[in-house]
Amino acid sequence: METLPILVPPVLNLVSAIAVGALIGTERERRKGEGPARSPAGLRTFAIASTAGAVGFSLGGAVLLAVVAASVAGLLAVSYGKRPHQDPGLTTEIVLLLTVLLGGLCIPAPQMAAAIAVTVTVLLHLKAWLHTLVTTLISKDELDDALIFAAATLVILPLVPDRPMGSWLALNPHSLGIVIVLVMAIGAAGYLAVRLFGARFGLPLSGALSGFVSSTATIGAMGARALQSPEMRAACVAGAVLSTVATVLQMALVLAAVSLPTLRQMILPLVFAGVTAVVYGVVLTLAAMRHPAPEAPGPGSAFSLKTALIFGTVLALVLVLAAGLQAHFGGSGVLLAATAAGLVDTHASAISVATLVAAGKVAPEAAAVPILAGLSANTATKILVAAISGGRGFALRVVPGLVLVILAAWAGSLFW
Structure with missing residues (x-):
């Protein structure tokens, strides 16, 4: 039985990268907020960032993935400095950088990348409960x-x-x-x-x-x-x-x-x-x-x-x-x-x-x-x-x- 060209491993790995970014981005989109103080990244940004990591690793291996991650980190630093905000947290920025790396990881090890993405999403979703646990319970x-x-x-x-x-x-x-x-x-x-x-x-x-x-x-x-x-x-x-x-x-x-x-x-x-x-x-x-x-x-x-x-x-x-x-x-x-x-x-x-x-x-x-x-x-x-x-x-x-x-x-x- 022949495998359809669209289902070959490189394509599946790229789809996994998009899914990983979309999963994390969905959780961040719900907390993005509105107005000038809204978070700089949501569903689309996370999906694109993960795809960029996957493309970078596919074209140039770990070296190009590192360049892509460094570029994203630079953009995040500039955005963080210019954005008016009351909450000095860096959760979204750090998770976005991690999403780039997870996108690259989807090429050699998609199962591991997916497992990490699910774990990170759960941690993000349980923010209020974890805060109550540590400070109150x-x-x-x-x-x-x-x-x-x-x-x-x-x-x-x-x-x-x-x-x-x-x-x-x-x-x-x-x-x-x-x-x-x-x-x-x-x-x-x-x-x-x-x-x-x-x-x-x-x-x-x-x-x-x-x-x-x-x-x-x-x-x-x-x-x-x-x-x-x-x-x-x-x-x-x-x-x-x-x-x-x-x-x-x-x-x-x-x-x-x-x-x-x-x-x-x-x-x-x-x-x-x-x-x-x-x-x-x-x-x-x-x-x-x-x-x-x-x-x-x-x-x-x-x-x-x-x-x-x-x-x-x-x-x-x-x-x-x-x-x-x-x-x-x-x-x-x-x-x-x-x-x-x-x-x-x-x-x-x-x-x-x-x-x-x-x-x-x-x-x-x-x-x-x-x-x-x-x-x-x-x-x-x-x-x-x-x-x-x-x-x-x-x-x-x-x-x-x-x-x-x-x-x-x-x-x-x-x-x-």
């Missing part, structure tokens, strides 16, 4: 937290060494950095949930969902929120306890993937633990609903950087302790190894035991005790984090729930 503390989080994630974290270091090579600074960023992200998610749904619903929901990322980190973030806003303590406790439901569900999934016989041995312990966590969390959620906490708290800090750093320090100490125990006693003792690994990650502990069962090195009947020992060690870590991050009042409410969950798991093993 987002507080100074929230903006500070956003900048801190962006710097930690995009600037500092990539520079942190990603290799084992320290005693017994137990510490990976990059991994610890990820955990610290994770704690800040969970804290921010809880803060956003509170702003959207209120403290009584948002924090329990955020805790239950964040537990799938890290229950320990969630408890740390909830503790920091409770310490910062004592009136939300009941909801924070509910979110912290509900995060353990995710721990139980994840353990069931990883055991199912590694060793079904191990999962069968752990069914009752996991069911008992999960039901206990759900009941305790629901009771606390109902209590939070009766608590006179504000439904729409005012703007504040999205997360606590101090708590995130303390959590990272505690985790580093636990990592060194676990590595020291394993190095001193060796890996022959399944119970000791599972307990040491559980201090850091109960799922890693369970996976290691299930792997031994799958390899025939450990009988399925002997798997429950090491896995529960790892879960108990992980509970001890959570108790420590709760006490450090949320203070006495928070810990006195969270610790009983954590203890009940682990006791329920051990009780389930007795009925099998």
